[in-house]
Amino acid sequence: MTNMTEEEEKEQDWGFPLSVTIPCGVVILVLILLAVFGNVLTITAFVKDRGLRCVYNMYLLNLAGTDLLLGLVSMPFYAVYTLKSYAWPFGYHFCKAYMVIDFALCLESILTIIIISLDRLLLLKYGPHYTHRETTTVAIVKIVLSWIVAISLYTPAIIGWDLWTGEDTVEEGDCDVQFAYDLAFTASTAVVEFAIPFIAIGILNLLIYIEIRKRSRISPTSNDQVSNAQDKNRKDMKAARFLAMLVVVFGITWAPYTVTTIIISFCDTCVNEHLYEAFNWLLWSKASLNPFLYAYNSARFAKNFKQILFCRRTRHTPVVTTVSTGNSHSQT
Structure with a gap:
C-alpha cells in the first residue's frame, strides 16, 4: 500500500493541485470579502444618513441587499x-434550495438595474412632479413585484424539472439545474434574463441621454437660472454616467456566462469546464464591483463610507460664546 504525503492527501481531498487551489482560493476570498464588506457599507450608510433615504437610493439599497x-x-x-x-x-436537496436562491438573486439584481434606469428617466420626464408620483410606497411596490418575478421565473423548473420529465440529468455529487441541457428552455430564459433586460436598459439610458440633451438646449433667462440649470445638468450627466457604468459592468460580467450557457445546452463538450466556471465567477464579481460605483457616483455615499471605515462621527461646530469682563474678553 502506497503511503501518501500530507500534501498529496490534501490534493486528493480537494481535487485540484494545491498550486491551483491556493491562488484560486485567494481570488475567490477577495471577491467574497469585497461583496460582503462593500455592500454592508452601502446598507449601513443608508441607515445611518437620513440624507440618503430617497426613492432612488431605496433601489440602490435593494441592489446592495x-x-x-x-x-x-x-x-x-x-x-x-x-x-x-x-x-x-452538501447534498441533493440543499443543491435545489441553493439554486433557487442563487438564480433568484441574480435575476433580481438585473431587474433592479432596470428599475433604477427607469427611475432616472421618470425623474427627467416628471421634473418637479417626480416626488409626488414616485413615492416611497411606489418604490416598495416596484421592489416587491421585482422579487416576485425574480423568484417565479426559475423556481418551478429548478424544483420540479426532474419530477416532470422523470429524468435526472445531473450526475451524482454535482450541483446543477436539471434543464441545463435543454436548449429550448435555456435559450428562452437567456433571452428573458439577459437579452431583453440588456436591450431595455440600453434603450432607457439612451432616452435618459436624449432627455438631458434636450434640457441643456433650453435657454435660461436670468443668471440664477443659468447657474441652476448648469448644476442640474454635473448632476444629470453624472447620474447618466453612473447608469452607463452599471450597464457596461452588467454586459461584461453577464454576457460570457449567458453565451456559454446556451452553447453548453446543445454541445456539452464545446466549452472548457474551467472557462465556464471562471465565467460564473465573473458574473458574481458584479456584486463586488457595485459598491465602488456607488462611492464613485455619490459624494455622500463616499463620505459615509470613509466615516464608517475610520470610525469618524459627523463633526459639529462648537458654539462659541463671548463673555465680557471689563476691558477683557474670554471665550467658552
Missing part, C-alpha cells in the same frame, strides 16, 4: 464546489 446575499450565500458555497474540483458536498 441582493449583492450582499450573493456574497453570503451564492459565492461561499460555490467556492467549496469550485475548489473541490466541481464536487458538491
